[in-house]
Amino acid sequence: MQDLTLVMAQLDPLVGDIPGNTERAIEAVREAxxxxxxxxxxxxxxxxxGYPPEDLLLRPSMETRLRAARTRMAEKVVRDxxxxxxxxxxxxxRIWNLAGALYNGEWLGEYAKQALPNYEVFDEQRYFARGAEPLVLDHQxxxxxxLICEDLWEEAPARQARQAGAEILVSLNASPFHQDKPAERLRLLEERAAAVELPIVYVNQIGGQDELVFDGGSACVDAAGExxxxxxxxxxxxxxxxxxxxQGAWVPQPGETEPDVPAEENLYCALVTGLRDYVNKSGFEGVVLGLSGGIDSALSLAIAVDALxxxxxxxxxxxxxxxxxxxxxxxxxxxxxxxxxxxVMPIEPMVEAFMGTLAKAFEGTERDxxxxxxxxxxxxxxxxxxxxxxxxxxxxxxxxxEMAVGYATLYGDMVGGYNAIKDVYKTWVYRLARWRNTQSPAIPERVIERPPSAELAPDQQDSDSLPDYDxxxxxxxxxxxxxxxxxAIIEAGFDRDDVYRVVKLVDRCEYKRRQAPVGVRVTRRGFGRDRRYPIVNGWQPGE
Incomplete structure (x- = not known):
């Protein structure tokens, strides 16, 4: 009976660090x-x-550096x-998104990605030519x-590989996380494997890169999709x-699998990973944040401590x-x-000094x-x-x-380098805070139970100017x-005044969001690279 051991290397590359990523690859193979x-x-x-390299792909020296990396791998990767x-x-x-095969110092072939995503956070048609041919490696x-990532989301590449004689499909991936994405991937693997009646090995990267975060979860399903x-x-x-x-077919044997975890845990891990990698890969000593006694800064502090x-x-x-x-x-x-x-740094002296300087300019106006x-x-x-x-x-x-409706101050609470909860709705902020406290005490219960307030005016509450957060x-x-x-939202059962007030605020505050710090994307559509609206426009909400 023939057998083989395939190792999925779930690693965290640093975008642009070709020498460093090359050494990570060499060491991973040795360890495997x-x-x-x-x-x-x-x-x-x-x-x-690293993914995504974006316009680094256009640098003239990119191919030279990659050739050097492939040469080093050929020299240093362990044999057999x-x-x-x-x-x-x-x-x-032309530039291609490739998967290369190396064995005993020789590069055996390259496969070019066929399905180039150009939606949400993906922009691959800006850079890459589209592959057309399968590559089936006959190895021992x-x-x-x-296959490469999006190739699995379309039917043709997998069927093409099957027709070319493939017995196992191997997919290289850099699939970003968003809520519900892990379950979507497993459903895809089940459907695609069953459709072509072949086992699939799905290797995904891990770690944060700017607004994106990758959750790993590399997996193997059998020919029935199990x-x-x-x-x-x-x-x-x-x-x-x-x-x-x-019986003539390669069958993956049962091994380790991961139990289901609460949605809050998965999301919290995404926020911790995104912040950790952003700070560490950027070379910062650490972080500083304003702690107001409110729920948002409290959750952000817990995330920062868990990350760093x-x-x-x-x-x-x-x-x-x-x-x-x-x-x-x-x-x-x-x-x-x-x-x-x-x-503790009271700001009263600063505020009063500014108000004194502005007194003449503000003469005759009301406080607002x-x-x-x-x-x-x-x-x-x-x-x-x-x-x-x-x-x-x-x-x-x-x-x-808050970021959606502009409930934030330019050059005030929007000042900073990163926002761990930028893509987390307020209702989820509370869910995450409650979940985090089930792991160990991290956020005072009174912070979670209090009505939210910016505390910029007497007895102020968020509900004074916004609908309730639900x-x-x-x-x-x-x-x-x-x-x-x-x-359409009104027809779904929402109050007309609330809806128009909210959508107008969203549209009006695009200029603010363009000046906000980056933050990890965890929903299907975050503010950033996958929601690109003009700042100046005459669009009117309605139909």
Missing amino acids: RIEHGADIVVLPELFLT VLVIVGYPGRREG GVKLGL LRVQAPHWAVGLMPVQFLKQ GPQRVQAVMMPYHYTADISKEDAAEQAEMLGVHYE TTEENLQSRCRGVLLMAISNKKGLMVLTTGNKS TLDAILVRYIEGDMSAE
């Missing part, structure tokens, strides 16, 4: 051979450059292991049909798959006249609970949001000063609901992610 007796090692899509790795390549004046008695092996989500590592040839450790996190309470005593108490309690460096925003901007100045002095990145704390988020999901018109 020693620890698992690997016959075949598969790495993710575009691993040598077939390595399948993703990288871009310029061939005959097994025929491997190569899950046989799955690597953990949110963990770098090597996962072996044992194949036996039985308490020693790399600084929290600053910056009270003013309208800051409630319970906010000060709750912020101090949480800082002590999580063990972070904590300071201008004065409220000034408080927020004073806080932003303090945080940026700490950032400059200590090398700490400012972490902003506005949620998706209603607001339901409208926003339909408008932002579902692209439903205002009238």
Whole structure:
């Protein structure tokens, strides 16, 4: 009976670090051979450059660097292991998304990705030529049909590989996470494997890259689509798959799989991973954030501590006249609970100094949001000063609901380098906070139970100027992610005034969002690379 061991290398590359990614690949193959007796090692899509490399692909030296990387791999990768790795390549004046096969110092062939996604966060038709031919590797008695990511989401490439003689389909992937995406992938693998009656090995990358985060979850299904092996989500590592040839077919044997986890846990892990990689890959010492005693900054602090450790996190309470005593108490309690460096910096002297300077310019006007925003901007100045002095990145704390309707202050609470909860609706902020407290004490219960308030005016509450968050988020999901018109949302049972107020705020505040820090995308449509609306336009909401 023939057998082979294929190892799925679920790794976290650094975009642009071709030498570093090359060494990660070499070491992963060595480890896979020693620890698992690997016959075949598969790495993710575009691993040598990291994904997505974007306009780095257009740099003149890109191909030279990749040739050097492939030469080094040919020289250093351990013998008697077939390595399948993703990288871009310029061939005959065009750039291709490739999967290359290396064995005993020789590159055996390259497969060019056929299905080039150009929706949501994907922009591959900007860079790559479309492949047309299958590649089936005949290696020591097994025929491997190569695919790359989107090729699996279309029927033709898998069928083409089957017709070319493939016995196992091997898919290299850089598939970003969003809520419900892991389950969607498994359904896809089940359907595609059953349709072509072949086992599929699906290798996905892990880690954060700017707005994107990759959850891993590499998996193998058998020819009926049954899950046989799955690597953990949110963990770098090597996962072996044992194949036996039985009655003329290669059959993956049962191995490790991952139990289902709550949606809150999966989402929280995405936020932690995105922040950790953004800070570490960018070279920051740590983060500093304003801790207000409210739910958003409280959740952001917990995420930061889980991502970086308490020693790399600084929290600053910056009270003013309208800051409630319970906010000060709750912020101090949480800082002590999580063990972070904590300071209190009252902003009254700053605000009063600005108001004194502006007194003549404001003469004859009524007090309004201008004065409220000034408080927020004073806080932003303090945080940026700490950032400059200590090398700490400012972490902003506005949620998706607020960013959608512009409930944030330019050059105030929007000042910073990254926002861990930028793509998290307010209702999910509460769900995540409650879930996090089931793991260990992290957020004072009173913070979760209190009505939300920006505390920029006496007795202010968010509900003074916005619908309740359950209603607001339901409208926003339909408008932002579902692209439903205002009238269609109203027909779904929502109040006409609420709907038009919300969609007008969303449209009007595009200019603010363009100036907001980046944050990890975790919904089907985040503010950023996959929602591109003109800032200046005459579009009217309605039909």
